[in-house]
Structures are given as structure tokens and as C-alpha cells.
Amino acid sequence: MQKPELQKPTVAELAILRILWDRGQSTVAEVKDVLSQRKAKGALKYTAVLKALQTMADKGLVDRQERGRAHVYRARIKQPQAQRSYRDLVFNLFRDSIGDLIAAAIDSNRLSRAQLDEIAEQIEKLRRREQSGKKSP
Numbered sequence: 001m002q003k004p005e006l007q008k009p010t011v012a013e014l015a016i017l018r019i020l021w022d023r024g025q026s027t028v029a030e031v032k033d034v035l036s037q038r039k040a041k042g043a044l045k046y047t048a049v050l051k052a053l054q055t056m057a058d059k060g061l062v063d064r065q066e067r068g069r070a071h072v073y074r075a076r077i078k079q080p081q082a083q084r085s086y087r088d089l090v091f092n093l094f095r096d097s098i099g100d101l102i103a104a105a106i107d108s109n110r111l112s113r114a115q116l117d118e119i120a121e122q123i124e125k126l127r128r129r130e131q132s133g134k135k136s137p
Helices: 011-023 028-038 046-058 079-093 098-107 113-131
Strands: 062-067 070-075
Touching: 011 028, 011 046, 011 062, 011 070, 011 079, 028 046, 028 070, 046 062, 046 070, 098 113
Parallel strands: none
Antiparallel strands: 062 070
């Protein structure tokens, strides 16, 4: 049987992948419970989460094992791989302007103080590298 070709995850699939990256392998019920806790509008249906995970398996994003009546899923791709799959899209969207990308992130009001400090630290590292005559990657 031929392995499915890896496809870019959707926003909803990324939410499920984040759960699997954080928790490791999980049953459909466990994924559903975490998603339901994160959604303000109430619980999701088991069948909806099962269908999403089945689609993700078809896309090559997750692997599935059956343990009795339970379906156990694990992420087939690692978080850095998923991030790389979106890098070109993001840079095209922001016309290769990292400044515009950072400004959009800051304007979203979703960054914590620690994340803002991390961005400032990365900028300072780049400035020091350029001042020392080393080219940035």
C-alpha cells in the first residue's frame, strides 16, 4: 500500500496537531475533550472529531492505531515540518517583509510580554551579528 502524500494542514487540523504534539498519541475522545475545553461555544461531536482525524490520516498528517474499540492517533509530522510548510505562504502574504509580519503579529494583541521580549532579543542578536561583520542567515 502506497503512503499518502503529505498535504498542508488546515487551520482546524493544526488545532488537532497541536494537541497531538503536546499530549502525544491520543484517542478521538481525548482530542475531542481538549478541543471542547478550548472552544467557548460548547462541546464538539465525537463524530466530527473522528471524521477530521480520518481525513488527516488520509492526508498523511497522522497515523492511526486501533486498540479495541478506541482509535488512537499520533502526529505523523513534527511541528517544525508543519511550520515550514506554511513559511512560503506567510512570506508571500507579507511580500517577504519580516517587518510587516512582525507588525501584524504585534497588532493582533495575541503576543504575551515574554513573546515580545523574545522578538526584541532576536532583533538585538541580529544587530550584534551584523555589527560584528557576520552576515545574517
